[in-house]
Amino acid sequence: MADTFHDTDGLVAALSDADFDRPPALVANAHITGVSVARALSAHGVPVIALDRTDSGLAPPSDAVDYAGQVTYPLDDADGFRADVERVADALEFEPVAFACMDEWVRGFAETEPAGVRLPFSDLAGVERVLDKANLYALCEDLGVPYPETYEVGEHGIDEIVETLAFPFVVKPAHKRKFEEAFGTNVIEVADRGEFEEVVAGAREHDATVLAQEKVNTEAGRDTSLASYMPPESADRDPLAVVGNAAVRYPEFGTSCLVERVEEPSVREHALAVLEETGYHGISESEFVYDADRAQYVLLDVNTRPWKWISMPVAAGANLPMAAYADAVDGVEYEADAAGGGPRDARWVYLPDYVQRCLTDAAFWDVLSEDDWASLVSGDFEREGDLTTGIYRPSDPAPAVKYLTGEFTDREYYCSC
Template sequence: MSEFSSFDALCSTLDGHEFDRPPALVANAHITGLGVARALAAHDVPVVALDRSGDGVAPASTAVTAAGRVTYPLDDREAFREDVEELVDRIGREAVAFGCMDEWVNAFAETRPDGVHLSFDADAAPTVLDKQELYASAERLGVPFPETYALDGVDPDEAADALGFPLVVKPARKREGEEVLGTNVVDVPDREAFDETVAAARDADIRVLAQEKVDVAVGEDRSLASYVPPRAATGERADPLAVVGNARVRHPRAFGTSCVVDVVEDATIREQALSMLTDAEYHGISESEFVYDTERGEHVLLDVNTRPWKWIGLPVAAGRNLPLAAYETAVGGEIDRARGPERASRWVYLRDFFAGLAGGETPNLLTGDQWRAIAGGRPADAGVTTGVFDSTDPGPTGRLLETEFSAREYYCSC
C-alpha cells in the first residue's frame, strides 16, 4: 500500500526505491488501474500509479509500489510529458505505460515520453479511439453499427431529420468531449436540446456524431476482451488472448457501467471484433463493445477501447492476463506467461450491484454459493472474481467506503 503523493513527493519516493525490473506506469488510478496493478503485481511487476486526484482506489492497494499526481494531459499535454520523463529519470530505468482511460492513452501515444515503452500500439490506438474513424472502418468491413452521421461533414439539420428524435450525440474523442459535454453519450430528446449540444461542441471545437438511439436489449451486451500481439519479423501474428464478456447487469440498468459480467461463447462477436483490430493494424489490449439491437435482431458495434477497462479482472481470472501479456511484449518477455488456469467466469462490482439491488432495478443473479463465497473472502471458490473488493488486499475497499460516505467524489466511474 502507498500514499498518494504530490509530484515532488512522488519523485522523492522513487529516488529511494530500487527497481529490479521495469515498473509499470498505470494511469489513472481508480478501479481499472487497480485491476491492472493487481494483474501485474501477481507476477512481481512493480506498479507506479499516476492520476490527477488522490481519491481513486488503486493507491491504497498492496499491488501499488508508489502513487502520485502528474499533470492531467487534458490540461497541459506538454507538462504531462515532462512529468513522466522526470519520473522515469528518478526511477533510473525504462518503464512501461498503461493508459486506463482514453485521455491517458492519447497522451502517451501523442507525446511519446523518453524512456517509456508503451503497452499498446501508439500509432493505431488514436485512430481506433476516434469514433468517426471507427465507424468508417466498420462500414468498410461490413460490421453492423448504429446509423451515424459525422457532423463535421453532414449538416446537423439533415442528420436530425434522417434520424428523428430521440437520438444521441457522441464526441468523436470520448474524454475530450466528456470534459465539455459532461458525458460521452448525450441523450437528445428534441430539436432544442440537439441544437444546444451541437452549439456547445462547436464552441469548444469538439467533433461530434449524431447517432440513432438503438433499442437495446438489456443484459445482452457483448464485448471482446483481447490482447492482440504485434506481428513477428516474419509477418506472422501469434494467436490473440481473448474472451467474450456478457455485461449481464449495468448500473444504472440500461446505460450505466458494468457491474456483473460473465464469460460467454460468441464466435460472431469474436470474428467481427478481431476484423476491426486487424484492419486498424492494432496490437495491444482492447475491449470491443457491442449491444443487441432488438429492431435489427443482431449485435451492433458501439465502441472499441484500446486500453484496459473496468472489468479487466475478468479475463485475468479466466486465464488470460491481458496486462501481463502487454507488459511482457513491451519488455521483450514471454507472452505465454500470461496464459493460466481459469479461476472464475463471472466478475462482480459489488458497490454498483448492491445499489441496483437496493433500488429494485437490478435482478439478483448471484447464487447462494456465490454470495457465501464472496462473504467468506473466497469468491473464486464459486467461480467469481470481484472488482475492488479483495479480502487479501482490503485497502481499496476502505478507500471506496471513504469516498462513498464523504463529500469527496472521484472524477471517473472506472
C-alpha cells in the same frame, strides 16, 4: 502497499532509492481499474508505481502497488505531464512500462511520448484510427461489421439527417474530448430538431465533430464486449480475447456491475476484424449492443485501454496486462492459461453498485446464489470458483477499506473507473 502518496519530488526521491529487479509498471490513473491492473501485474512479480493527480484513488493502498505519487494531469498541462513522467523514468534503473486506465491518460502518453517510457500500445495515430468514430464506422462498413445507422453532421447537414433519422436519436462525438468539454457527457439524446440544432451549435463552438446516430432498440441484459490484447507485429503471439456480457448495470442503463464470460463468436470475429484492420496493438474493449430490430449485435465503440471489469478476463485465464508487459520487455514470457483450451468461465462483480441495484430497484432480482454470497463473505472466491471482484479482496483489503471510509465522508473522486 505504497505507504505514502508522494508529491512528484517525493516520488522521484523515493524511486531513486528503490531497488527493482525488472522494469516497473506505471499505472495511471490509480482508481478502480488501476487497482485491477496492478493486481494482474503484481501476481507475476511486476513492481507497480501508481500515478495520479490526487491521492483519492483506491489503488495506492493496495498490496499490489509498490510506490504511488502525483504527476501533472495531462489535460491540464501536457508538457508538465511529460516532464513529470520523464523525471520518474529517469529515477529508475529500468525503463518503466506505462498502463493508462482512462482516455486522457492514454492520450497523455501517446501525444507526449515521454522519453525513457515503454508504451505497450499503438502510437497516437494508431489510437486515433480506433477512437475516431467516423473512421471506426467507415471501417465497419468496409468490413461488413454491423453498426448503428450514423451520419457525420458536417458532411450531411441537419436537414438531410432530420429527414433520414427518426426522433429520438443520439448525438455523439467523433472524438470524445472536445465534446465532453462542451457538454460533460459523451452521448446526448435529442427529441426534436430544436434540441438537435442546439447540440450541434454547442459542439461547433468547441470545434467538435459530431455524429447523429439512430437510437438502437437494444435488448436489456445482452450488452456484450470483447476484452482483448492485440500484440504488435514483432511479437510471437496470437490476440488474446475474451467475450463478456454486461448482465447487470447500475443504474439500469449505467455502468456494468456484473459481467459474465460468454460465447459470442460474431462479437469476437467482428471486433478482431476491426482491430486488425486498424493495425492497433494493445489492450482494448470493443462494445456491442444487441439490436432487437436487426436481431444481431452492432458495434458502438472501442476503448483503447483497460477498463473497470478487466479482472474478468484475467480470471478467465487471459491476463491482458501481463501479456502487454511481456511483449514490451525483452526476456519476459507470458503464456495465457486460456491460450490452449480457451478461456475459463468467469464472472466479475462490482459490489458497491451491485448491492445498490439490489437495494433500490424493486424490479431487479438478485442473480447471485447463496453459495456466491457465502464465497464472497468468506473470501473463498479468491481460491476457487469462477467469481472475481472489482475492489473487494480479503487478501488485499486496503482498497475496500479506503472505499468504505470515503463513503462515510463527503469526499468525491473525479473518476468512475
